Structures are given as structure tokens and as C-alpha cells.
Amino acid sequence: MLVLLHTSPVHVPVFDALRDERHPGLELRHVVAEELLERARADGPAAVAGEVRARVREAAEEGARAVLCTCSTIGQVAEAAEAGVPVLRVDRPMARAAVAAGPRVAVLAALESTLRPTAALIEEEAARAGRSVRVRTALVEGAWGRFDAGDGSGYVRRVADAADTVTGADVIVLAQASMAPAERLTTTAVPVLSSPRPGLDAAAALTRTGDWRVARRVGGE
Template identity: 35%
Template sequence: MSTVCFFHTGSVLCEPFDELAAEYIPEGDYFHLVDESVIDELLSVGELTPSITRRICTQLSLAEQAGADVVLDTCSSTSPAVDTARQLVDVPIVKIDDPMAERAVELGDRIAVVATAESTLGPSTELVERKAEATGESASVESTLVDEAFEARLDGDTDRHDRLVSERVVGLAEETDVVILAQASMSHLESDLSDRVSVPVLSSPSLAMEAIANRVTE
């Protein structure tokens, strides 16, 4: 079975992906690669600079050198850099939101993308638009930033974070066919929100792990 590398820009994601790996690739080998300075600088400068892109490409190249047969980039904000890294790294690199964007396009024409970090909103929205274009589908993508929730999470107020995101999703669900939770940090809300609204609510981790499981068992 193939070896998987999970590339994170936050160490907080290691434990959740340990749990996902136990569920989706219980017999598989995997390791984590973490560079928190990437997201710190990205949030500081507000955009994915050439310097940050080079660092991400270096980390993904190191993942290959460390023995990974497939890499999952778990940070949606770094998504555009993966397109560059794919030209430099010989092993497959999966963006965490690739499978989610593909599923969203399959489910409806009116898609809402919800993020709490501005660095994620643009890349996630553009990814959905590209997936729709690639399949010939006509999609209307609405981007929504819940920046108050991001601040609440930084302050450690997860209850307020969850309430603000949930309120926004419930409102959007009345006008869309599917809602995307664009960051893994919101994925714990997927189940509850799916019960509260009449349209599909998607988050990236489980769908990404389904894609990884299919690759490593081929």
C-alpha cells in the first residue's frame, strides 16, 4: 500500500487526520509534514506571494523525498501553490478541497462558498469555478466571508465561531443548491448543519480522505 504525507500549515490538524487515517486507510502508512510559518506569513501579507509559493513547493518536494507516494495538502489557502508544485514533484498531490469542489458542481448550479479566513475564500471560489468550467457545467458561485468567526476562533471562543458560521450557512441555504465549508476548521459543523438545512452542506476532510483511500488501494 502507498505511503501518504499530510502537509499541514497548522499542527492542530495532525490529530484530526490521525483519526481520519484510522478510518479511511487503517492499513496504510502515513506521516505528517507541518510548516506553520507558511500560514502565518500568508495571513500577514494577505496573498500568496512567490516566496511563499516557493516554500510550499519545497515542503511538498521534501514530502516526496521522505518517501510519500501521494501527498494531501490540507490547507485550502495554499491551493494555488499546489498547481506549481505539481510541475516539480513526481508524486500525486491532492488539494484538500479538490474532491469537495467536484462534488459541489455535481450537486447543483448555485454554490455558496463559506470561509472565515480571507486567504481561503479566493482560492476556494476559483477552484469551484474551474471545476465547473472543466465539466462544462454552468455554475453561479457566491463567496461569503465570516471574518468575525475567524477572530472568535483566534480568541479561543469556539462557541461563537460555530454560531456565526451556522447562522450564515442557514441563511445561504435558502438561496443556493449546495453550501461549501471551505476550511477544515469548520468541518465539525457539517453534520449538524446538514440536519438543519434542506440543501447539501459539504466539508473537505472526509471527501479528501475518500480520494486518498481510492489512490492508495489502487
């Protein structure tokens, strides 16, 4: 069983659909904890580390083989949770693929709290691969307001429009899993990456094998 830790319920049908398409038979259990993102935005991700660890421990006790954290803001503290089961942040495979695409990486996010963790993750993956990168970040103004208002189409349209204005980049990273539908709306010639598909692929491999090396190969290496 793979447990997915979400901070928004919108992710549940997205990952169920990806599972049905790419990993039929994989047992998923969704845990939605919206308060984790609210607290992390207000007080920093470290403020929720204890609760995240407790959620991971509970997943392990209920038989999870792995946990996939779909929130980029708390991904680092989730991976650091030592509670008896491996944890993968959904954006790590995307970051690995971005590093492979070229040294000029543009990161777009709808939440400011996501920008620094995503940039740090890309730099970490670049160091692991022995490559240099130049990461620049941008907040998509007004996008999160659309998301909060339940205007999903307006949200992804703003993200796609922002991606289409990016220049001087080898790859564009959509920092939040909720931004993924915008990937299909962009017209830019620059490759645009989102996290749900490669993240679930890597987590599924980790669930099957328990081997991080296999998960990393699936995730973009």
C-alpha cells in the same frame, strides 16, 4: 505513505481519526507549517510557492506516494509544485461534488484569503465537467477570531449559524477544513459540504494507485 501538509495543528487529530475510520493501515505523516498561511495571508499564496515546493520535494525524498495539502489558501500553489510526487488539495473533491449538486454554489469561509481560491477551484471543476455555476462567497464574521482564541466550539457554531442563513443555493461549501464540524450542527435543508472526508478518500486512492483517474472517481465524480 501519504504526507499531509497542514497550516494548523488542529488538523492532525482530525485526519488521524478519519484514517482510522476509513483507511486503517494507511501510513500518514503530518507536516505542520503555520508560517505558510501567515505569509500567504500577508503577501499572497504565490509568496510561499518556493517553500511549498521544497516541502513537497522533502516528502518525496522521504518516500511519500502522494501529498495532501489541507490548507485551502495555499492549495493551488501546492498542486502546482513539481517535486516528484503528486499533490492533491483537500478541497478539490469537495468542489467537484459541489458542481454535481447544482449551479448555485454558496461558499463560506472564516478567512478572506480563502474565498477567491475556493471560488476559482469550483469554477475550474465546473469547466472540467462542462457545467455552468454561479458562485457567491461570504465571510463568516468573527469566526476566525474564535479559532485564533482556541474557542473551537464557538468557531464552528458561528459557521453553522451562517450556513443556516443561506438562501437561494443548491449547495453550501465550507471552504476550510477546520470548518468541517459545523456541517453536523446546521439545520438548513440545503446540502452542506466539507473537505476532510472526501479529500482524504481521494488522497488515499492516489496513494494506493498513483492514478489520478481513480482519485477523481473516489473524490466525487
